[in-house]
Amino acid sequence: MKQKEKRVRGRPKGSKNKNKTEVILTSELLRIQLIFVRPRFDVYRDISTSIHAIFKRYTDLVEGVALDEVYLDVSENRQNITYASTIARHIKTAIFQETQLTATAGVSINKFLAKMGSGQNKPNGLTVILPEDAIAQ
Structure with a gap:
């Protein structure tokens, strides 16, 4: 935008x-x-809808948390891509190409760790937290 x-x-x-x-x-x-300036929620909503359409290319398991935050379960994805990090990279690229907006992604085995990953490397980052890196010591 x-x-x-x-x-x-x-x-x-x-x-x-x-x-x-x-x-x-x-x-x-x-x-x-x-x-x-006045917020333009209609514009935000339209862009959010466009970005959600990108998510749907990969999975129907999209859980919206806010206009700008979602969780995706890509365990069984439409593109038959093996690695979630590859899917995240594809999605980030599509978002930028179609909206000129950047996105930050966190990839892990559960929502909590994915959220932790998304908080790192902002803006426009991609962080993968592997199960072995998540074990409490």
């Missing part, structure tokens, strides 16, 4: 929330000019 308004390019961005006053005070202290 490309920014539609030139006036916000290259400038810090913020969003309205309960800490709006704090954000404005901080920006004044740092001499940063902030421009508040």
Whole structure:
């Protein structure tokens, strides 16, 4: 998704929330000019739907957690790809080619470890946590 308004390019961005006053005070202290823009949830939802369609090319087992977070079970995938890390790479590439957005992926044997992996190597990373690396010591 490309920014539609030139006036916000290259400038810090913020969003309205309960800490709006704090954000404005901080920006004044740092001499940063902030421009508040309205969220475009319809655009976010449309892009999320497009990305979910990419997931469906690989598996029907897609569990949405938020507009920008999902868990996929690719144990038995439509592409007959052996390795989950290869599927994650394919999905990341498709997301970028079709939306110009990057994605970070975590691959492991369960949701918890996959989530831990997705928190590493941001942005646009891919982390695999193998079962032997997950054993508590």
